[in-house]
Amino acid sequence: MPDPHPMRVGIVTESFLPQINGVTNSVLRVLEHLEEKGHQAIVIAPESEGGAKEYRGFKVKRVPSIPTQSFLPVGMPFGLPTKRLEYLLDGFSPDVLHLASPLVLGGYASKVAKRVGIPTVSIYQTDIAGFARHYGLNVAYSSLRKIVGKIHSNTNLTLAPSTSACKELESLGVENVELWRRGVNTILFHPKARSENLREAWGAPEKTIIGYVGRIANEKRISDLKVLDADSSIQLVIVGEGPARTKLERELPHAIFTGFQSGDSLAKHYASFDLFIHPGPNETFCQAVQEALASGVPSIVPKTGGPADLVAHGETGYVIDTSNHSELVATVNLFRQRNDIQEMKVLCRKTVQERTWDFVNSQLMNHYSSVISQTQLEGSAA
Numbered sequence: 001m002p003d004p005h006p007m008r009v010g011i012v013t014e015s016f017l018p019q020i021n022g023v024t025n026s027v028l029r030v031l032e033h034l035e036e037k038g039h040q041a042i043v044i045a046p047e048s049e050g051g052a053k054e055y056r057g058f059k060v061k062r063v064p065s066i067p068t069q070s071f072l073p074v075g076m077p078f079g080l081p082t083k084r085l086e087y088l089l090d091g092f093s094p095d096v097l098h099l100a101s102p103l104v105l106g107g108y109a110s111k112v113a114k115r116v117g118i119p120t121v122s123i124y125q126t127d128i129a130g131f132a133r134h135y136g137l138n139v140a141y142s143s144l145r146k147i148v149g150k151i152h153s154n155t156n157l158t159l160a161p162s163t164s165a166c167k168e169l170e171s172l173g174v175e176n177v178e179l180w181r182r183g184v185n186t187i188l189f190h191p192k193a194r195s196e197n198l199r200e201a202w203g204a205p206e207k208t209i210i211g212y213v214g215r216i217a218n219e220k221r222i223s224d225l226k227v228l229d230a231d232s233s234i235q236l237v238i239v240g241e242g243p244a245r246t247k248l249e250r251e252l253p254h255a256i257f258t259g260f261q262s263g264d265s266l267a268k269h270y271a272s273f274d275l276f277i278h279p280g281p282n283e284t285f286c287q288a289v290q291e292a293l294a295s296g297v298p299s300i301v302p303k304t305g306g307p308a309d310l311v312a313h314g315e316t317g318y319v320i321d322t323s324n325h326s327e328l329v330a331t332v333n334l335f336r337q338r339n340d341i342q343e344m345k346v347l348c349r350k351t352v353q354e355r356t357w358d359f360v361n362s363q364l365m366n367h368y369s370s371v372i373s374q375t376q377l378e379g380s381a382a
Helices: 022-036 083-092 104-116 128-134 138-153 163-171 196-202 222-229 245-251 263-271 287-294 325-336 341-352 357-381
Strands: 008-013 040-046 058-063 065-067 077-079 096-100 120-123 157-160 177-179 208-213 234-239 256-259 275-277 299-302 317-320
Touching (some): 008 104, 077 104, 208 222, 208 263, 208 325, 263 287, 287 299, 287 341, 299 325
Parallel strands (some): 008 096, 157 177, 234 256
Antiparallel strands (some): 065 077
């Protein structure tokens, strides 16, 4: 049903189609909600070869960009500050500006918005400083933390996806921080998608099927799963694509690499795992964990980062030091010895089944309305 009070929402994002990642996916879900509720929107994103010009009827405007590989090992175009952004905002006249994982482009947009009185909601989603530290760029790590703190402090409200992300922002001096988790498609990702044919092809029931879904990159620490790959009673299944795939195919010679999956095929892969694992220590949230839980699959996640919020240790999975080989093996063996695995799977589903995208995006609309009202009150007082 359309909202009786439609808004004009400007979305400035550091990543958009054709790039497929957590930032892009979250923006797409927001745009779908805005369309359904009758709001207006514009998307401002970095130029990218083959980039979409519109989505759900909303225009996508591009600004000049350079590849991030030129200074950081993450694979998406890097939007540059430009007067074009100011012209686009001026022409659209948004009621609120949504900054998706802001860095340089989003940081510039926040300054423009503050100057002209547009309220801003920033979404903290990518631990870019953590990625820099992973690659040994310690100087960049310190600088990026300060930059990220400054950007979010310059917005009316910052929404973070996990308690660890909230604490990180608060440690950087960001004051207006609230928890806003991500939604999950509980209709698509469901235990009923389980495929016995797929499991048989992977070696079940003789083998325990342990899966990973996500970008195949060094910062995801997939190489920490070597100890599981060496166990003949385990079949690792790696779903996704990325720059580290060739290297990991050598390091994990027994693993099955399925390539990129989406839609019903992706749901079938999730639901056919016995266990899901995501060893990346720098995740601010990790949507893949939610999708695994919605599929009724217990998950193993690191003690650091957002995934630890999503998994109840010993109940819906395990929160451990995934880089510790002994602990990882012991955890898998503990799981295999349980006599309540079916109950565990039911509980996994139960923990996320109410967290639909409609629910969390309705929360987002309330946040928009709140900062709009706050800005109007401050303007009246001034």
